[in-house]
Amino acid sequence: MTIKRLKTGIIAAATISACLAGSAAMAMESQFIGSLVYRTGPYAPGGIPWADGFADYIELLNARDGGINGVKLELEECDTAYNTDKGVECYERLKNKGSTGMPAVMPLSTGITYALLDRVVADKIPLITSGYGRADAADGRVFPYVFVPPATYWGGADIAINYIASQEGGYGNLKGKKIALVYHDSAYGKEPINTLNTLAEQLGFKFFEFPVPHPGLEQKATWLKIGRQIRPDYVLMWGWGVMNATAIKEAAAVGFPRDKFIGVWWSGNDADMVPAGDAAIGYKSLQFNSVGSDFGIHQQIRSELYAKGKGAASSVEGTGEVAYNRGIQSALILTEALRTAMAEFGNRPMTGEQVAWAMDRLNITQERLKEVGADGLFDPIQLSCADHQGKGRARVTQWDGKQWQAISDWIEPNLNMLRAMYEKSAAAYAKEKGITPRDCK
Amino acid sequence: MLYREAGEFKSTYQADQAILTIRQDRWFMWAMLAFAFLVIPLISSEYWLGTILLPFLILALAALGLNVLTGYAGQLSLGTGGFMATGAFAAYKLATAFPELHIVVVILLAGLLTAGVGILFGIPSLRIKGFYLAVATLASQFFLIWMFNKFGWFTNYSASGVISAPPMSVFGDAFVTGPYATAEAKYLFTLSLVVLFALMTKNLVRSNIGREWMAVRDMDIAAEIIGIKMLSTKLKAFAYSSFLCGISGALWAFVYTGSVEPLAFDVNRSFQILFMIIIGGLGSIMGAFLGAAFIVLLPIFLSNAPHWIGLNIPVDLISHIEFMVFGVLIIFFLIVEPHGLARLWQLLKEKLRLWPFPY
Numbered sequence: 001m002t003i004k005r006l007k008t009g010i011i012a013a014a015t016i017s018a019c020l021a022g023s024a025a026m027a028m029e030s031q032f033i034g035s036l037v038y039r040t041g042p043y044a045p046g047g048i049p050w051a052d053g054f055a056d057y058i059e060l061l062n063a064r065d066g067g068i069n070g071v072k073l074e075l076e077e078c079d080t081a082y083n084t085d086k087g088v089e090c091y092e093r094l095k096n097k098g099s100t101g102m103p104a105v106m107p108l109s110t111g112i113t114y115a116l117l118d119r120v121v122a123d124k125i126p127l128i129t130s131g132y133g134r135a136d137a138a139d140g141r142v143f144p145y146v147f148v149p150p151a152t153y154w155g156g157a158d159i160a161i162n163y164i165a166s167q168e169g170g171y172g173n174l175k176g177k178k179i180a181l182v183y184h185d186s187a188y189g190k191e192p193i194n195t196l197n198t199l200a201e202q203l204g205f206k207f208f209e210f211p212v213p214h215p216g217l218e219q220k221a222t223w224l225k226i227g228r229q230i231r232p233d234y235v236l237m238w239g240w241g242v243m244n245a246t247a248i249k250e251a252a253a254v255g256f257p258r259d260k261f262i263g264v265w266w267s268g269n270d271a272d273m274v275p276a277g278d279a280a281i282g283y284k285s286l287q288f289n290s291v292g293s294d295f296g297i298h299q300q301i302r303s304e305l306y307a308k309g310k311g312a313a314s315s316v317e318g319t320g321e322v323a324y325n326r327g328i329q330s331a332l333i334l335t336e337a338l339r340t341a342m343a344e345f346g347n348r349p350m351t352g353e354q355v356a357w358a359m360d361r362l363n364i365t366q367e368r369l370k371e372v373g374a375d376g377l378f379d380p381i382q383l384s385c386a387d388h389q390g391k392g393r394a395r396v397t398q399w400d401g402k403q404w405q406a407i408s409d410w411i412e413p414n415l416n417m418l419r420a421m422y423e424k425s426a427a428a429y430a431k432e433k434g435i436t437p438r439d440c441k
Numbered sequence: 442m443l444y445r446e447a448g449e450f451k452s453t454y455q456a457d458q459a460i461l462t463i464r465q466d467r468w469f470m471w472a473m474l475a476f477a478f479l480v481i482p483l484i485s486s487e488y489w490l491g492t493i494l495l496p497f498l499i500l501a502l503a504a505l506g507l508n509v510l511t512g513y514a515g516q517l518s519l520g521t522g523g524f525m526a527t528g529a530f531a532a533y534k535l536a537t538a539f540p541e542l543h544i545v546v547v548i549l550l551a552g553l554l555t556a557g558v559g560i561l562f563g564i565p566s567l568r569i570k571g572f573y574l575a576v577a578t579l580a581s582q583f584f585l586i587w588m589f590n591k592f593g594w595f596t597n598y599s600a601s602g603v604i605s606a607p608p609m610s611v612f613g614d615a616f617v618t619g620p621y622a623t624a625e626a627k628y629l630f631t632l633s634l635v636v637l638f639a640l641m642t643k644n645l646v647r648s649n650i651g652r653e654w655m656a657v658r659d660m661d662i663a664a665e666i667i668g669i670k671m672l673s674t675k676l677k678a679f680a681y682s683s684f685l686c687g688i689s690g691a692l693w694a695f696v697y698t699g700s701v702e703p704l705a706f707d708v709n710r711s712f713q714i715l716f717m718i719i720i721g722g723l724g725s726i727m728g729a730f731l732g733a734a735f736i737v738l739l740p741i742f743l744s745n746a747p748h749w750i751g752l753n754i755p756v757d758l759i760s761h762i763e764f765m766v767f768g769v770l771i772i773f774f775l776i777v778e779p780h781g782l783a784r785l786w787q788l789l790k791e792k793l794r795l796w797p798f799p800y
Contacts, residue, residue: 039757050755079744079756084705085496088698089741092492111702114603118699121620134601154600184783185590187601187702194600211590214704295625427602432537433598434608 015165020075030072031338031349032098033058036107041081042215043241043422044152045271045361046323048313050108051077053327055312056301056319061335063304063430068338069347074098080112080218086111088119095123100349103338104128104359106330120145126359130330131156131265131288138418139426140360141437147359147388149381151335151377151413154421155392156264157192158413159286161199163262163396164234166408170401175204178232182222182239182247185211192210192264194223195421208232216243216331219250227254237263252279263392270321273399281401286335286394289329289378293320293428296373297328322404329393336364360385385440392418412413443493444793460643469568482625486659491624493741498631499692501733502716505642505726506513506685510717512724513646514678515658516566518677521686521714523562523585526706527555529694530595530685533604544609544695546616548634552688557684558585562653566675570661582708589703605700627696645681647771650737654678655724720774722781731782735774740767 012120035054038047058075067073078090087107104126107113113133118128127146129137135152137143157213164179164190165171179197193209208230210222216239226235233277239247240303244267251261259282268285276283293366296347296413298320305311306319318324334355341350341358350358362383369375381390396408444465451457461467482490503525510516532551535542542550562581566574589595589602597601608619617630618620645651653674656664663673694701713736721732743763747754754762778785792799 037756039755040760044649044757077756079760081760084698089492092488093745096488110601114601114605114700114702115698115705122622136600186704187603190590190602191600213587213708247682408769428597428599429605433605434605 001140004056025430026173029099029349030074031067032076032100032401033073033100033334034091034094034097034102034105036080036087036094036105036109037076037077038080038082038108039077041083043082046241046266046269047082047323047436048334049269049271049318049323050327052311052313052318053324053329054331055327057297057328057331058300058335059312060304063310064300068202068335069342071342071347071349073335078080080107080109083110084109084111084115088091088115090118091119091186095125096410098349101125103341103350104334104395106130106334108132110186114187119148121350123352124356126356128327128330128333128359131380132147132188136422136425136429137325138387138392138422139437140160140384140386140388141221141440142426142430142435143388144438146233147362147383149362149388149390150329150379151265151385151392151394152190152389152418153264154195154418155389155413156286156288156394157195157236158199159411160236160262160264161196161203161409162411162413163286165203166195166223171203174323176236177205178208179205180208180210180211180226180230180232180235182210182219182226182235182237182270183241184238184240185257185434186240186242189267191387192236192238195418204366212239212243215241217246218242219246219291223247223254223256223389227251227256233260235261237261237267239263239267241272241320244269245275248273248276248280248283251274258282259398262286262396265322265326266402268397268402269323271323276350283399284397285397285404285405287322287397287406288394290376290395290406291322291326291397292377292406293326294378297377298373300373325377328374332364332378333376333381334360336368337362359383359388385438389422444790444796460647466509474636475665477627477636481767482628487624490628493738495624495628495631495648495697496693497733497737498628498635499689499697499713500717501730502635502638503686503689503714503731504721504729505639506682506689507714508681508718508721508723508725508729509642509646509654510678512718512728513651513658513793514675514682514720515661516563516656516675517571517575517713518679518682519575519708519711520562520585522582522645522706522708522710524555524559524683524686525690525693525710526585526589526703527558527623528690529590529605529681529701529706530703531555531607531687532691532695533769534595534597536607536609540607544611548688548691552684553693555690556684556689559679559686560676563679563683565674566679567672579708579711582711584708586703601702603700603702604694606695609695618699619694622696622700631692631696634688638688639726639730642681642685646726649706650674650677658724684797715772718781720771720781722783725781725783727786728781728783731786735782739770 020088037051058073078094080087080090094128102125106128110132113129117162129148131151135154137148165174196207196247212219260282263285265287272282307314337355338350341354345354364381366380379393383390393410393412395406395410397404446463449464476644483720507521528551531554532547533552569577587605596604606618608616610616615626619624653669656669657674717736719731720735722728740763743766744759747759
């Protein structure tokens with residue numbers, strides 16, 4: 001018997017048994033949503049809250065409004081364990097499920113993002129990478145199916161320098177200052193280097209690079225050099241997983257002031273601060289969402305889901321962690337895109353191509369954020385055919401030993417400089433891959 | 442009854458030296474090839490071709506390469522991931538520097554470059570043996586990955602250190618890389634290469650080179666005394682093994698994922714390939730394929746199985762169950778047959794000869 005027929009047989013049997021079990025027949029076709037998560041593996045502590053936030057917001061829409069415009073949402077997760085091979089398998093497994101297939105994919109890993117770049121173009125499924133992945137995908141002319149709201153690593157690097165300048169009393173005072181970058185030695189960690197080099201040339205500060213090999217448990221030599229020899233004025237960090245807590249502890253060991261130590265958003269998870277203990281107090285991190293657990297959206301999730309025992313997280317305390325809020329934000333971007341698409345194509349399940357059309361016109365305004373109870377939690381996002389990033393703003397937060405506190409307003413990166421860099425890099429990619437950039441009129 | 446050599450007389454040297462001497466084996470092999478080339482592309486979905494069979498074939502090729510080095514020549518290596526990365530980056534540099542080169546030429550040249558690198562890292566094998574050699578090859582693994590990360594030249598100065606394959610076709614519109622390549626084209630292209638190299642390897646290990654490798658594996662001092670040159674024999678094994686690993690890495694980067702970062706070939710990949718040949722069977726061509734099937738296909742089957750039978754369990758639980766069942770199965774197979782799945786296959790064939798009247 002062929003494998004395919006065997007599979008069909010098993011699926012048929014499963015469907016029949018499910019029907020016999022008395023599952024209610026749906027009145028209307030539901031919208032399938034595939035979610036690539038990592039609830040297992042070495043990075044699970046950061047992946048679980050994200051997955052819970054994503055699932056809770058989707059479930060909230062189902063429980064409160066019966067889905068989007070009457071179309072129920074049907075969420076299926078696939079566990080990648082942050083492993084690229086598994087991630088690709090998950091994507092291929094989920095992409096054709098439901099009546100219209102996966103409306104968008106959020107791979108939650110830079111490695112999986114790169115592995116899917118070609119595939120999403122062929123499958124016409126938008127790839128939404130919120131705060132990770134290829135920064136130059138902000139150029140929507142070369143990357144019609146890749147979207148990077150709300151921020152990119154290059155933007156993050158610029159925001160960090162922007163913040164340091166404001167601390168030092170203006171860009172002019174950065175001349176001669178020493179800024180070091182401690183980064184995870186992978187595609188992810190290397191993303192900000194070009195931007196920082198460019199800025200160092202423009203603003204006249206000295207820039208030092210410190211690669212940390214995966215997984216980042218051994219940083220003694222790095223921090224001895226930072227703390228004793230170079231003594232930079234500020235240290236930036238592009239770290240991941242266990243590397244974050246290790247770096248903070250090493251910084252404390254060499255006496256580097258934590259309030260001059262600024263991490264990117266992936267170095268700003270609650271789960272990474274707790275193991276560092278008191279050493280983490282005063283440490284700063286960029287966040288592309290704001291922090292807190294008492295926004296309207298959290299209250300609704302608690303009253304609609306957790307009060308009825310339907311929440312995804314194991315306890316209600318988890319709702320409001322930084323990673324959890326990011327999960328909500330990703331779900332919000334996707335569901336708002338679905339709404340936009342439905343307004344154009346009618347209230348039924350949307351295909352990936354229709355969602356890509358909607359992502360090109362996505363506009364999550366301040367008013368809309370107020371309606372969903374996330375005013376102040378997220379920054380408004382407006383995309384266009386050519387601009388797949390939006391404003392790209394982030395804010396600086398500081399760890400007080402128990403939770404993150406926002407200590408700055410939304411900081412805007414230098415969009416003109418970034419846009420020129422995105423376009424240059426995207427053009428090189430287009431040339432290499434033989435892509436003709438689309439016309440964005 | 443059905444499978445036996447009685448009545449099959451060989452009247453030429455050619456027939457006597459054939460790879461498959463029993464007629465039924467030949468039929469089986471032709472049937473397998475016909476099934477793989479003709480039937481599978483027709484009946485399989487894109488998911489099966491592009492996500493399950495493609496990585497299986499590519500990793501089987503890498504396992505074949507490592508099996509030459511470890512299984513046939515007895516040189517334990519943990520550098521497979523590094524050699525695959527070398528193949529991938531060499532193919533990328535060649536394809537971007539000379540866009541007019543044909544993909545087959547690019548892949549073969551990438552294999553040859555990797556063979557050169559393999560020879561370089563094989564030199565320590567002349568002085569160190571066994572587990573110590575494993576550590577020396579581990580150094581090559583870390584060095585190569587570090588090198589591709591460190592020097593921008595290898596990635597054409599891309600900001601993230603990621604390489605991506607330009608669209609390339611075998612002929613006309615038959616693209617095998619890039620977004621418009623169909624899963625069928627990718628599968629058939631990879632399958633052809635893998636079959637070709639498997640045949641080449643099979644013949645090589647039956648030739649005098651292969652016999653030298655096996656002599657070195659079984660007892661290097663004895664081999665040296667009967668006149669086998671250690672230097673050239675060991676380096677040949679490193680070269681050919683790296684050649685296959687390089688090709689497999691190039692296929693992984695170009696045909697399977699399309700874009701890779703060096704971390705895709707980290708030390709875990711080396712271990713994965715090593716486990717393939719240990720479970721599949723050291724010193725066996727069949728073993729490389731069986732081992733790759735076990736390591737690649739079984740986890741996918743285990744993570745899909747609860748869904749197929751209609752069970753609705755959380756994904757993290759599925760992942761944990763998958764780990765446990767997979768671990769138990771590895772232990773089970775190693776207890777039942779320490780010489781790997783290939784040995785089980787052989788036992789099956791021996792039993793089949795006597796069937797249905799065993800004595």
